[in-house]
Amino acid sequence: MTKPIIKVRNLKTRFFTEMGQVNAVDGISFDINQGEVLSVVGESGSGKSVTGLSLMDLIDSPGQITDGEIWFHHPDLAAERGAADDAVDGEFVNLRSLHQKARRSLCGTELGMIFQDPGSAFHPALTVGEQIGEAVESRRRIARGEDYDVKEMLLDLCSLRSSFVSDESYDEAIGLLEQVDIPDPIDRADEYPHEFSGGMLQRAMVAQALASDPAVLIADEPTTGLDVTIQAGIIDLLRELQADTGMSIFLITHNIGVVSSIADRVAIMYGGKFLELGPTDRVFEKPANPYTEGLLNCLPDPTDATNIIEPIHGNVPSLLDHEMPAGCSYADRCPAVTEECTETNPSLQPTPETANHLVACIHAETAESTTTFPVATTTPSVLSDGGASADE
Amino acid sequence: MISKRTRTAVLKELHSNKLATVGTALILCMLFVGMFAPVLAPHDPTQQDNSQTHQPPAFMGGETETTRLVDGEMQTVTEDNSGSLTHPLGTDTNGRDVLSRAIYGARTSLLVALTAMMASLILGTSVGMTAGYFGGKTDTILMRFVDVVLAFPALLITLAMIGVIGPLTFFIPDPFVTSGLITDRPTHMVFPVTITAAIAAVIWVWIARVARSEAIRVKNEEYVTAARTMGRSNFGIIRKHVLPNSITPILVLATIQVASIIIIESSLSFLGFAGTNLSWGYDIAQGRDYLGTSWWLSTIPGLFIVIAVVGINLFGDLLRDALDPGIDRGEV
Numbered sequence: 001m002t003k004p005i006i007k008v009r010n011l012k013t014r015f016f017t018e019m020g021q022v023n024a025v026d027g028i029s030f031d032i033n034q035g036e037v038l039s040v041v042g043e044s045g046s047g048k049s050v051t052g053l054s055l056m057d058l059i060d061s062p063g064q065i066t067d068g069e070i071w072f073h074h075p076d077l078a079a080e081r082g083a084a085d086d087a088v089d090g091e092f093v094n095l096r097s098l099h100q101k102a103r104r105s106l107c108g109t110e111l112g113m114i115f116q117d118p119g120s121a122f123h124p125a126l127t128v129g130e131q132i133g134e135a136v137e138s139r140r141r142i143a144r145g146e147d148y149d150v151k152e153m154l155l156d157l158c159s160l161r162s163s164f165v166s167d168e169s170y171d172e173a174i175g176l177l178e179q180v181d182i183p184d185p186i187d188r189a190d191e192y193p194h195e196f197s198g199g200m201l202q203r204a205m206v207a208q209a210l211a212s213d214p215a216v217l218i219a220d221e222p223t224t225g226l227d228v229t230i231q232a233g234i235i236d237l238l239r240e241l242q243a244d245t246g247m248s249i250f251l252i253t254h255n256i257g258v259v260s261s262i263a264d265r266v267a268i269m270y271g272g273k274f275l276e277l278g279p280t281d282r283v284f285e286k287p288a289n290p291y292t293e294g295l296l297n298c299l300p301d302p303t304d305a306t307n308i309i310e311p312i313h314g315n316v317p318s319l320l321d322h323e324m325p326a327g328c329s330y331a332d333r334c335p336a337v338t339e340e341c342t343e344t345n346p347s348l349q350p351t352p353e354t355a356n357h358l359v360a361c362i363h364a365e366t367a368e369s370t371t372t373f374p375v376a377t378t379t380p381s382v383l384s385d386g387g388a389s390a391d392e
Numbered sequence: 393m394i395s396k397r398t399r400t401a402v403l404k405e406l407h408s409n410k411l412a413t414v415g416t417a418l419i420l421c422m423l424f425v426g427m428f429a430p431v432l433a434p435h436d437p438t439q440q441d442n443s444q445t446h447q448p449p450a451f452m453g454g455e456t457e458t459t460r461l462v463d464g465e466m467q468t469v470t471e472d473n474s475g476s477l478t479h480p481l482g483t484d485t486n487g488r489d490v491l492s493r494a495i496y497g498a499r500t501s502l503l504v505a506l507t508a509m510m511a512s513l514i515l516g517t518s519v520g521m522t523a524g525y526f527g528g529k530t531d532t533i534l535m536r537f538v539d540v541v542l543a544f545p546a547l548l549i550t551l552a553m554i555g556v557i558g559p560l561t562f563f564i565p566d567p568f569v570t571s572g573l574i575t576d577r578p579t580h581m582v583f584p585v586t587i588t589a590a591i592a593a594v595i596w597v598w599i600a601r602v603a604r605s606e607a608i609r610v611k612n613e614e615y616v617t618a619a620r621t622m623g624r625s626n627f628g629i630i631r632k633h634v635l636p637n638s639i640t641p642i643l644v645l646a647t648i649q650v651a652s653i654i655i656i657e658s659s660l661s662f663l664g665f666a667g668t669n670l671s672w673g674y675d676i677a678q679g680r681d682y683l684g685t686s687w688w689l690s691t692i693p694g695l696f697i698v699i700a701v702v703g704i705n706l707f708g709d710l711l712r713d714a715l716d717p718g719i720d721r722g723e724v
Binding site: 109115138139148164211 | 615
């Protein structure tokens with residue numbers, strides 16, 4: 001039985017720019033289960049990175065999470081705050097109702113993040129070991145309940161030989177480097193980011209995220225910009241670490257190959273919304289949404305030279321509020337578009353076969369039923385059957 | 393505090409850039425002179441001697457013809473008017489040694505300049521970092537205040553502040569004299585508190601602006617975001633990432649501001665707000681009336697100001713070239 005660790009409900013992240021309001025994330029709901037890899041796939045500008053940043057509370061002005069709840073499974077904190085608290089629901093805590101400081105300390109202890117470009121995610125003038133050590137030290141200090149406020153900063157500035165990172169944390173950082181398969185971790189820890197290759201630095205980045213000992217790791221395009229063998233290495237590493245630590249991974253990527261090799265479930269994101277969400281093999285074998293199908297058709301097949309790649313024509317829609325079409329955001333590029341599509345905005349609905357395979361398309365059932373599999377009516381019995389089979 | 397890399401960069405720049413070497417030499421000379429003023433000054437700078445007024449510098453030789461009343465009748469007499477080594481740079485209207493006064497003036501100027509610079513460095517960096525890092529309303533309120541201060545000429549604000557606060561001075565015992573090493577010199581250094589405070593109050597805004605823009609630049613770097621995902625607090629991030637990455641341009645600016653502070657200080661003492669009469673500006677003002685006959689009275693302290701300001705500016709250029717990796721080290 002899978003238990004969710006994060007429950008996102010109706011999350012809306014908006015950017016208030018001079019051009020107008022941008023609905024980068026437009027009311028999405030999903031669960032991340034314990035120990036699973038949930039992957040979000042979509043084109044650039046579909047809002048997947050913003051979703052990840054919203055989970056980490058890294059949205060800065062002019063952006064803002066305007067609505068929705070992010071429930072995080074944290075029994076201790078929930079017990080501490082008491083059941084009467086609005087921010088508590090059973091063993092879950094709503095991250096959005098937490099004070100910024102409490103929110104931030106959760107970041108260092110329960111949530112970790114890997115960034116797309118490790119070259120810029122490391123401070124160029126500090127050694128890699130020092131920076132991973134900083135994450136370790138930060139987690140330890142939060143665990144000890146220590147603050148780092150104006151007073152600490154001033155004391156730190158006044159003492160000439162001050163180092164935030166203790167020796168033990170630095171040693172632990174070396175251990176983490178070893179864990180992510182970096183050779184000579186002791187020597188490497190003393191090197192600067194520019195002395196690392198891209199793949200090595202991405203591994204170091206993973207080590208830095210692991211330093212927080214996270215329950216959920218958010219990986220924002222961890223393999224983009226790396227060559228294929230190194231990509232495979234990073235994906236292997238993530239899979240191993242996930243098996244070892246039992247953490248959940250929220251993987252943001254636009255590489256479907258990566259998704260199919262690691263993800264348990266996949267969400268297809270487009271125009272700030274999820275168009276499809278379901279078990280990876282299910283979604284890729286029987287895509288219920290025309291957009292997913294379109295994405296899959298864009299994949300080259302190295303074994304079959306005659307297989308023609310069909311690009312999806314057109315561009316990602318503008319996410320500006322006043323330019324957004326009334327209906328489905330994919331309508332103007334969709335091959336199966338009907339007049340109805342431009343009028344009604346579809347919401348995620350379970351497909352007839354499997355309850356945990358959700359799709360947002362008004363044509364989904366009919367389209368699927370006529371082409372791929374025999375007509376199935378949405379009856380409670382079918383739904384519960386599907387749900388049971390998915391849980392097995 | 394100062395990394396090996398920084399040190400090698402500064403030394404390399406010193407070797408390759410002649411002007412920078414000159415600047416550094418000038419500024420070190422000035423500091424040396426200011427620190428060891430009681431040892432270096434040949435006379436007590438406040439010692440008056442009415443028999444030795446308007447003595448020219450030692451290198452001035454020769455005789456001058458003057459027409460004056462001798463034995464009841466007007467006569468044109470030739471007088472020996474060459475300088476003597478007793479007063480190498482001559483004496484002023486009251487017979488005080490010009491060189492000693494200039495040396496002691498260096499002390500006042502540097503004391504004021506360095507203190508005011510430190511004060512504005514601390515204030516400016518704090519305000520700029522806070523405004524830049526936190527942004528939003530904090531930024532707006534702080535920076536609009538900075539803009540208001542920037543909108544007025546520095547001298548005007550300092551004059552107004554001196555008018556409001558009044559001349560406060562602080563006497564610091566001179567270690568050379570109190571230890572009995574040197575006698576016949578002023579026993580205390582005069583530290584003009586009002587002037588220092590007034591100057592710091594106008595200089596910090598420049599530093600705040602640079603600090604703010606640097607903080608904004610750095611806080612948008614991805615490694616700051618990464619630090620946030622580690623759960624570092626805002627002040628922790630400022631200390632570890634934002635400040636170290638923005639301090640270089642701030643330090644370079646602060647160095648160059650020392651030169652402006654010296655000029656403001658001299659202007660204020662020229663106008664008579666010195667708080668002490670051992671100041672270059674004060675001496676220039678005193679000698680102004682005798683420019684036609686005793687040019688050295690104003691020229692010598694003026695030259696000292698020039699040396700200090702040029703030295704500091706060249707040194708500031710050196711720091712900028714050495715510390716900014718993006719700067720083009722091509723031939724000018």
